[in-house]
């Protein structure tokens with residue numbers, strides 16, 4: 001990766017030096033647009049492997065999974081791959097009995113290890129994240145979120161638990177070695193329209209918070225991935 005960057009810089013320098021003839025100008029234009037396209041590809045596809053988006057709801061038609069699906073399509077529209085995951089993907093006895101060496105847990109840990117960033121969406125249950133999400137996170141390796149930016153979201157029925165992201169979810173993520181955790185978004189369940197899969201968020205302010213933080217999350221993911229790839 002570092003070598004490619006040096007080569008790009010070198011070509012850019014050559015282009016700056018040879019400014020004279022019209023032929024050179026045409027060549028410069030051609031190379032600059034080629035470089036632009038390459039840079040876009042490099043930033044979006046090479047630096048970002050994929051994003052993992054996890055739903056922590058045990059309910060089959062949950063608002064959390066609808067939000068995961070919404071974020072997935074927003075990210076994929078930017079040309080970035082997303083792997084969706086849900087607590088429902090795992091056998092209940094694997095989670096309840098804490099089978100940390102089960103193949104499905106190994107596979108999931110590997111998926112997380114290879115991700116450029118992780119999104120976690122949990123419903124608020126009894127003023128905190130869901131117990132199902134906790135059973136899954138409990139059996140993952142302790143450093144599973146090391147060097148991964150995390151974008152936490154929670155869906156709750158009451159405004160009273162607005163701070164559940166800060167006092168329950170973020171400490172849990174930090175315990176799994178997450179260092180870069182975004183502010184996060186709390187979504188009231190009445191603003192998630194289960195019947196509108198493509199545009200499920202009916203409240204403009206919430207939609208805009210999610211869009212802004214998603215943009216920040218992808219930028220941070222890109223930066224952290226470029227640093228870890230270079231090392």
Ligand SMILES: Cc1cc2nc3c(=O)[nH]c(=O)nc-3n(C[C@H](O)[C@H](O)[C@H](O)COP(=O)(O)O)c2cc1C
Nearest residue numbers: 057062063064123124125126127156157158161189
């Ligand atoms: C068992 C249970 C406990 C809940 N506890 C709370 C709570 O303490 N605070 C709150 O704001 N909402 C609470 N809710 C409401 C859910 O957070 C809300 O309906 C949310 O949309 C569920 O997300 P889901 O559809 O992704 O499962 C609770 C719901 C259930 C089923």
